[in-house]
Amino acid sequence: MQVPAPIEYERATSVAHAIALRSQKGDEARFIAGGHSLLPMMKLRLANPKYLIDINDLEELFYIRENGSEVCIGAMSRHRDLLDSDLLAKHFPIFLDAERVIADPTVRNRGTLGGSLCQADPAEDLSAVCTALDASCVITSSEGQRVVPMHDFHVGPYETAVQDNEMLTEVRIPLRPGGGSAYQKVERRAGDWAVVSAGAAVWIDSGIIVDGRVGLAAVGSNTPSIEPAAEALKGATPSEDLFQRVGEIAANNCSPETDGRGTAAYKTHLVQELTRRALRTAVARSQGQEV
Amino acid sequence: MTTTATTTATDTATDTATTTATDTATASEEETTPDERPIGFGRLLRKEDPRLIRGMGQFVDDVSLPGMLHLAILRSPVAHARIVSIDKSAAEAHPNVVAVITGEDLAAQGLAWMPTLSNDVQAVLATDKVRFQHQEVAFVVATDRYSARDALELIEVDYDWIDPVVDVRSALDQDSPVIRDDLENKADNHIFDWETGDEAATNEVFERADVVVSEEIVYPRVHPAPMGTCGCGANVERVSGQVTLWCTTQAPHAHRTVYALVAGLPEHKIRVIAPDIGGGFGNKVPIYPGYVCAIVASLVIGKPVKWMEDRTENLVSTGFARDYVMKADIAATKDGRILAIRTNVLADHGAFNGVAAPVKYPAGFFGVFTGSYDLEAAHAKMTAVYTNKAPGGVAYACSFRITEAVYLVERIVDCLAYELDMDPAELRLKNFIKPEQFPYETKTGWVYDSGNYEPAMRKAMDMAGYAELRREQVERRARGELMGIGVAFFTEAVGAGPRKDMDILGLGMADGCELRVHPTGKAIVRLSVKTQGQGHETTFAQIVSEEIGIPPEDIEVIHGDTDNTPFGLGTYGSRSTPVSGAAAAMVTRKVRDKAQIIASGMLEVSVADLEWTKGAFSVKGDPSKSVTIQEIAMKAHGAGDLPDGIEGGLEAQICYNPENLTYPFGAYICVVDVDPGTAVVKVRRFIAVDDCGTQINPMIVEGQVHGGLADGVGMALMEIIGFDEDGNCTSSSLMDYLIPTALETPDWETGHTVTPSPHHPIGAKGIGESATVGSPPAIVNAIVDALKPFGVRHADMPLTPSRVWETMQGNHTPPI
């Protein structure tokens, strides 16, 4: 049994309470959501927070709802909720693709969207998903709220825009017509972190891609949103050639490293291959095909 | 589909896993009907499972004694360094800490070093140097587990870095740092050279062969990773001097004797108890420093002390497996007659030679690398070296290095098939040892007891639909798809072993067994071996039941407690059924012989006039006159006279010394699909035909095979204990050391043939490791076959998507 160092622990009763505790304790404190990233690190004593603020009682952060031109997801929504959501399945099937291959049912029953984004592990699948969907993050403090787009949310590996006196409370995803999305992941074994993942989302009008994005995981210090890929997709007509070209652009715009999951060359190849596959499926889905 | 008539050589795919769901349903229905429970051999649900499934197992960590203290070990953060100083004062000042002990403290008691199972020594706690990352440096004893861990962080150790030896290939270089400068006059990292076979004769055959194929084949370092980690609870009673050790050991008796020899503790005062131990796979054969630390701590402090390692400690410091770099050559005629095999092996033994193998076999039973083929000559050379890695070497269901040997021969035979452009199944069929050649002495001196290889191979091919699969492969290749079919045929040598040849630290590898039949005809049998999940409590009850006719549920199996069982060397190397199983059969026959004499008195006829039908003696020609074993048992303990010279009671004890090893074999076929774009491997089908001689409980046999096949998928596709260039272990958690899940393993399609062992009393051979030994080559052969369009002849494990893709690009590099 691996045991963490001594900690103090408090269960927050509201978002305001949680933020107040966090502001008070500063960088010695951490929120604990699902605990599936934080606790393993504490058991290995890689993370040694002195103070844990449990946010699992914050009912106000458990929701997935349509709100005008956006889908809003509370930060405490668990992987399991994202997997089971009809709303997400209808508008953003990329969630379903991704959630089927994130960890295992035990982890998915507890791990949260907020925890995933705040962990800011470069291999976090939901970061790639949110990047592809052009999501933005609602960050709350005692002063109020600010909204940060995904590409500004991660400021480095394991580092986010969330400050010591703040909390991620919601993720917003724009709802636009003609959308299609998909996720592709290669893992060494079921439940393992990605060797490489690629997510793609497109919005198509009259056969033309109005907007398209690619989000990658496990290919660099941060989950990159590939701006050149978005530029290449914008205004293009979907074709195998286009998917191939965008795959190559994605491959040229990431910086994977050789590690136990694979060589840099292989990962670069995968970016190209998986981006192509994800785009193909995303386009087919935007045109109402079941894939 | 029937689950009863499954023990003949001719039955075909009746127990294939294509119908898993129905299989289980039928089986459990039948097996829970008491009337249909076998008396003796047959399918029977495991007696131990209700306890384990309900969470009522009693594991080492469940042992809790009043006042028990907890021990935690401080480990080295670096692979190779001189210890400059250790400051333990802050740790000692921790309010819950009872003691902090360093190597220096142990040295003062003469306990800083202990012998390994291969006549080397290993540091209990490092004194001079640390020699692998995570080596034991100090320990803390505290009132609770958390405090013990916390206090480790308060110990300050100053290390002076030394360049580590990480690459086994450079271990013997002139300028390589000497790891074992503790050994007198040691000026290099060499441990031993070993050789077998006839070098001159082999080279002569190679010179005249039409075809010679050579390949470097690496079996990377892997780990058994049992679900339960290692640990113990030690209680040394101050007044009596009695030492009780609850311990994760597969060999309680051997451990007890080693403690007696090493620490000079009187052996009758040592009791080793192995309760449920949570899996073993060879990981629980060695004596680990943690056990010694716990005993010392209890001795010094006078209270019971528990040490349980965590997952990381288990992966990084306990008995690993394999780590062989094998250069192999095979010689053959143009038309595919295999003439000779030779190999040169570089073996990485880590920082201490902790291999557990019979003394005369430093390379274990690697000598069976000639496989299932009738060769003209064979020769192997091996050099074992020290590196700055954890010690170990014989573990993970390896049958004493047979895993490496089988992988070598089954891979190099496939390389030959590739060069000859011959079908790998045909090539094997052409070269098998023929049934009439048994007992067959190999060119390295092993006498295979019995075998009938071709029917097993043909059966596997039939079950697979081999010809059809090859046709499908042609079609798929034409479409650019990558499908591979892998074949492997193995022969194992298990059941160590005859005491004239085999001992561990001077202890002969024979096993005792004791049987008592109680007055009411229930029985208790005591074994020297120890289950780690193999099902001893069921299998051994069935062996006794078969011989004496008492139902298995009326027979209690006791094992894993040195005070309550006869001496023997424990469970590993698939030796339980070959050795202890034979002992159980023989002791039961001894009891039955006595029962027969008592029966002759009861029926008032001579012994020779009695006939045995399972469970009763009757008078020949008059079956109405009979007495059951239960009636005899009561008579044996009851009132009234017994025949002349017969004492009361119905019990016996024996020690069985096997005449030879047993040689199980099997034919495995694996079908894989490789995604050409991502290089992800999917194991589509796996067909396993095993022959372990007489089957005691076919359901347990299947279970052993299923588990071993899953192990094989793990090793072939994902498992490796890796190191970076500084000697840091890069596989220190189950996030990095991957173990396959149900999603990576196909429905197993199992079948069997039965070729009994001629020298074993019930004709049984071992089955515990067959599938672990046989499946990796089948899977690798399948993947290499899938990559044939890329001109690939060999690729090393673990075949992760990345390695497969790099191999497709022509960039294959060995994993170590």
Ligand SMILES: Cc1cc2nc3c(=O)[nH]c(=O)nc-3n(C[C@H](O)[C@H](O)[C@H](O)COP(=O)(O)OP(=O)(O)OC[C@H]3O[C@@H](n4cnc5c(N)ncnc54)[C@H](O)[C@@H]3O)c2cc1C
């Ligand atoms: C075996 C295993 C396999 C896994 N496999 C995958 C995988 O394949 N793909 C994948 O993407 N992930 C994987 N994960 C990670 C899993 O998805 C985690 O659940 C997730 O990364 C973190 O979510 P959590 O709610 O558990 O966060 P926690 O562990 O509770 O928190 C993580 C970090 O975020 C902070 N935090 C949490 N919530 C907030 C908030 N609302 N505001 C500010 N800070 C916050 C915490 O303080 C902490 O620093 C795996 C985990 C395990 C244990």
